Amino acid sequence: MPATTVGLPRSLFFHTEGTLVRRYLEGIGVTAVMSPPTDRGILEAGLSLAVDETCLPMKIHLGHVAALRGKVDAVLVPRYGVLASSFGEMCVKFWGAYDITRNVFPDLEVLSYDVDRMYGNRERKALLGLGRELGASHMAASRALRNARREVASAKASLVAGQTILEAEADPGVPRILVAGHTYILDDRLMGTPILDLLKAEDVTVLRSDRVPDVKNLRKRAVEFSPGLKWAYNREQLGAIATMRDQVDGIMVLLSFPCGPDSLVAELVQRKVRDVPICVIVLDELTATGGLKTRVESFCDIVKMRRAG
Amino acid sequence: MSAPRRITFPHMGDYWVPLKRIAQLSGADVVVPPRITRHTIDIGARYSPEFVCVPFKYTLGSFIESLEAGANVVCQVCGGCRFSYYAEVQEAILHDLGYEFEFLSFQGGGNILEVMLEFQRKAAPHTPVPKIAKAFFDAFRMAEAIDEVQGRIRRDLAFEVETGSLRRVETEFLRQLDATTTPRQVTELRQETMRRLDEVAVDRPERPLRVAVVGELYVVMEPYSNSRIENELARNGVEVHRPLDLTTLIRHSVGHRKHIREMIRGADPYVTRHIGAEGTESVARTLAAIRDGYDGVVHLKPFGCMPEVNAMAAMQRISREHTFPILFVSCDAQSAEAGLRTRVEAFADMLRIREAGVIDA
Numbered sequence: 001m002p003a004t005t006v007g008l009p010r011s012l013f014f015h016t017e018g019t020l021v022r023r024y025l026e027g028i029g030v031t032a033v034m035s036p037p038t039d040r041g042i043l044e045a046g047l048s049l050a051v052d053e054t055c056l057p058m059k060i061h062l063g064h065v066a067a068l069r070g071k072v073d074a075v076l077v078p079r080y081g082v083l084a085s086s087f088g089e090m091c092v093k094f095w096g097a098y099d100i101t102r103n104v105f106p107d108l109e110v111l112s113y114d115v116d117r118m119y120g121n122r123e124r125k126a127l128l129g130l131g132r133e134l135g136a137s138h139m140a141a142s143r144a145l146r147n148a149r150r151e152v153a154s155a156k157a158s159l160v161a162g163q164t165i166l167e168a169e170a171d172p173g174v175p176r177i178l179v180a181g182h183t184y185i186l187d188d189r190l191m192g193t194p195i196l197d198l199l200k201a202e203d204v205t206v207l208r209s210d211r212v213p214d215v216k217n218l219r220k221r222a223v224e225f226s227p228g229l230k231w232a233y234n235r236e237q238l239g240a241i242a243t244m245r246d247q248v249d250g251i252m253v254l255l256s257f258p259c260g261p262d263s264l265v266a267e268l269v270q271r272k273v274r275d276v277p278i279c280v281i282v283l284d285e286l287t288a289t290g291g292l293k294t295r296v297e298s299f300c301d302i303v304k305m306r307r308a309g
Numbered sequence: 310m311s312a313p314r315r316i317t318f319p320h321m322g323d324y325w326v327p328l329k330r331i332a333q334l335s336g337a338d339v340v341v342p343p344r345i346t347r348h349t350i351d352i353g354a355r356y357s358p359e360f361v362c363v364p365f366k367y368t369l370g371s372f373i374e375s376l377e378a379g380a381n382v383v384c385q386v387c388g389g390c391r392f393s394y395y396a397e398v399q400e401a402i403l404h405d406l407g408y409e410f411e412f413l414s415f416q417g418g419g420n421i422l423e424v425m426l427e428f429q430r431k432a433a434p435h436t437p438v439p440k441i442a443k444a445f446f447d448a449f450r451m452a453e454a455i456d457e458v459q460g461r462i463r464r465d466l467a468f469e470v471e472t473g474s475l476r477r478v479e480t481e482f483l484r485q486l487d488a489t490t491t492p493r494q495v496t497e498l499r500q501e502t503m504r505r506l507d508e509v510a511v512d513r514p515e516r517p518l519r520v521a522v523v524g525e526l527y528v529v530m531e532p533y534s535n536s537r538i539e540n541e542l543a544r545n546g547v548e549v550h551r552p553l554d555l556t557t558l559i560r561h562s563v564g565h566r567k568h569i570r571e572m573i574r575g576a577d578p579y580v581t582r583h584i585g586a587e588g589t590e591s592v593a594r595t596l597a598a599i600r601d602g603y604d605g606v607v608h609l610k611p612f613g614c615m616p617e618v619n620a621m622a623a624m625q626r627i628s629r630e631h632t633f634p635i636l637f638v639s640c641d642a643q644s645a646e647a648g649l650r651t652r653v654e655a656f657a658d659m660l661r662i663r664e665a666g667v668i669d670a
Binding site: 266 | 365391395405414566582639
């Protein structure tokens, strides 16, 4: 009996792929339930379940799965591995997320789809396979996927366009700050949102690295900037930094402890980008808002003073 | 560059002997880095990103010590996780520190044959490929000799009658290995050393405690980085086995995907897809250790190691479901040896009590 209500944890993948998968599942007649935005309770649950050296987003992910337990027939945790070569590959946490979730919740029904060039699985093939598993005909699944993709492309484009408009209409006298970070950090209610809010209160124009237009070009720029970089999210992020560094007054890098890729990429950015003030903020489960506020304020002060000459 | 080229590479265990043989192919003088000490890791950690994994810090420290000793060509290889990005960041750090050097990184796609061709292209363009291949093969023979000798020592160390007698043979072996010039001499030395090890008096109990050491390759193979945990286990009367060494690593690098498939099969049902680097292997080796009747597993990883932390979720479940003892050890720049000693002692005691049947599964 295929699952009829599928839970999507609001973590890692589903900040970027959530809408696509939700629309797709609904298109094949499956009810998709997304876990609520991260709160203290979800974090606490994640902390108690995870190996303590796991990165904060993975801990939060496990908290989200726990929040869905009992409310759905199955939880969907995809696996993203090696993508097309121009995209790069995902960090190994994304490789392991499915098996980690299964091992932490042995009694839970965990669905998955596997996007990995190493096994010849593209996203389309993987999602259609999931559709089959959930009892949809190939025709219905292809149609649902096509519709979902169209809708997501336009939603993504409108986010990017929103930032472009913001940029064009912003008062040129107001300093611009590029916030660089993974979408699953920037969009997380507990990790990124508080910092974005603090920045917005500072009378600066806030631009996000994941909403810089022409992502294809960003990947290319990233590889020029750092030939050895293979992580997909970091390529987009580094490409955004390389493209925007002349157009912004400051760069704020948000990363979580102890992120593997970011531990090195943030280091390289600080060593190679010397002409723009950079502030690196490392988020962990103990993050105190008071300390954050001081850091954000003082960084904005530096950026403003520098601009004023 | 007008100064004569002086080539160096990072330390890992005693593998500097075969690595030196390969580095010599470049025609440059070889600077073997000074032995890893507290200084190596202190200086490496000082210039490393804060929470990068510890092999980065050790190899950076090794590079700085070699550059100080006059090296000007630095070699680094790359692997399947963060390791693939070490080279670029280390190069930037060393440049910012003001060193003048050439940095050669070998991506190799995780395959020794590709690494070999890349080495020829970047480090020894005037040496014909067959000659390179032969040197790589000779070096492989040396690594095999090291692994066989040290594998035996690991097994017997807990039971030697006269303390230090096995290590004495080992020291002599490594000294002579560096002096060999032909594969034949390597084979003879290896056979001779194994004979000498056979002659060392060993008092093995009928049913000794047996432990398998698994985990991330660097901290498993560099004794300094794991506070010489194998010696510590031996001190507590435990026979140590280690499925991972340089030769197996190199063998598996040829036909890497097939190896990963085998490991996934071995890790089933706890791991169904590759979880990165040696992560899948750690899980498979743990299950194999249970099947083969080992008394416990020691899992070594650098603090925050991405693949091995992935593996831990599976290994904790295995430990629970099979009531099988696993000691998880994280290695970082700050290692508290006394703390580790206590943990190993307690682990060995627990295995012994369990073996005696006081605690029943």
